[in-house]
Amino acid sequence: MNTDQLTLTFTALADPTRRQILARLAGGEATVNEIAAPFPISLQAVSKHLKVLEKAGLIARGKDRQLRPSRIQGAAFKEAASFLEDYRQFWDESFDRLGEHLHGD
Amino acid sequence: MATEISIKRVYTATPQQVWAAWTEPDQLARWWGKRGWNARPDSIVLDVRPGGAFRVTTVNDEDGSEMTNEGTYTEVDEPHRLVLGETVVTFRDLGDGRTEMHFQTTTEASGELLQRMKGGVESAFERLEEALR
Numbered sequence: 001m002n003t004d005q006l007t008l009t010f011t012a013l014a015d016p017t018r019r020q021i022l023a024r025l026a027g028g029e030a031t032v033n034e035i036a037a038p039f040p041i042s043l044q045a046v047s048k049h050l051k052v053l054e055k056a057g058l059i060a061r062g063k064d065r066q067l068r069p070s071r072i073q074g075a076a077f078k079e080a081a082s083f084l085e086d087y088r089q090f091w092d093e094s095f096d097r098l099g100e101h102l103h104g105d
Numbered sequence: 106m107a108t109e110i111s112i113k114r115v116y117t118a119t120p121q122q123v124w125a126a127w128t129e130p131d132q133l134a135r136w137w138g139k140r141g142w143n144a145r146p147d148s149i150v151l152d153v154r155p156g157g158a159f160r161v162t163t164v165n166d167e168d169g170s171e172m173t174n175e176g177t178y179t180e181v182d183e184p185h186r187l188v189l190g191e192t193v194v195t196f197r198d199l200g201d202g203r204t205e206m207h208f209q210t211t212t213e214a215s216g217e218l219l220q221r222m223k224g225g226v227e228s229a230f231e232r233l234e235e236a237l238r
Contacts, residue, residue, distance in 0.1 A: 088110065090139050091208060095114050097136035098126055102118040 005057065009080045012056035017041070018049050022072065025059060029071035112208045120196040120204045124184035127194065128153045138163035142172070153181055159189055 012018055021035055036046040050070055053059045057076035062069045116123055126132045130149040137144045138161075148162035160175040180188035187194045192210040199205055 091110075091112055091210075093139045094137055095112065095206070095208070097138075097140070098123075099114065099116055101132065101136045102116045102122060102126060 005076075006079065008056040009058060009076050012052050012058055013080070015049070015052075018053055021046070021049055021053065022058060025070055025072045029062075029069045031067045031069050035070065110210050114206045114208075115199065115203050116206060117203050119202070120184040120198050123196050123204050123206055124187075127187060128183075133161065137161050137174075138172075141166050145171075148173070153178060153187075155179060155181055157181075 013022075017039065020039075024030060024035055024038075032043060032046055032050065035050070036043050039046060050059065050061065053070075054061055057073055059070045060073050062071075118126075126136065128151055130146070130151055133151065134144040134146050134149060142163040142165050145162050145164050148160065150158050150160040152158045155178055157178045158175070159178060160173065162171050162173045164171050176189040176192065178187070178189055180186060180193075184196055186196070192208070194209075195207045197205040197207070
């Protein structure tokens with residue numbers, strides 16, 4: 001995944017409603033109506049959120065024109081998580097090495 | 106909505122020594138980067154003054170791929186506090202020959218995801234991760 005795709009992923013994850021939608025979908029696929037039920041927002045607004053999530057690669061949607069059930073896509077999560085892990089690891093390992101340097105190991 | 110990533114380490118060294126490890130190129134070259142990556146000495150620019158440039162390129166030992174970190178010093182208070190854009194490093198003298206280094210940084214990306222992890226949906230993502238194994 002390239003940086004632009006990662007940006008899309010993180011931007012998609014930045015919104016609390018979209019995170020709640022993802023949490024819902026982690027329990028299994030659902031239609032727009034099912035997803036929208038617990039939210040005090042319109043179907044159109046939910047559809048917009050789903051579009052953002054789909055573009056970010058976080059969900060996939062079925063071909064059925066009426067229902068288009070959404071489900072979680074794992075790869076984008078893995079990429080996002082490994083990006084963060086890399087970032088954290090960079091500093092952790094650098095600071096281990098700094099300790100070795102300072103302590104004369 | 107950037108969130109902080111915070112790492113604290115205690116070193117058996119004076120604040121001045123830890124400061125030097127951050128600000129002298131030949132010292133920085135010895136520790137900067139993940140294991141398996143090494144700073145290219147000729148790439149290091151540490152113009153340690155407000156507005157001065159910071160740049161380090163690390164090279165992967167195995168495949169020669171390169172990664173550059175760069176920024177601008179915004180605050181320089183030797184040997185207490187170093188600020189590089191979104192990154193703040195402080196050095197606190199513990200008075201017993203040791204120094205506590207506190208490293209804080211924010212990025213939009215990592216910050217947002219960390220916030221997500223602290224929110225209530227963590228378990229859902231854990232289940233997701235398990236499902237992907």
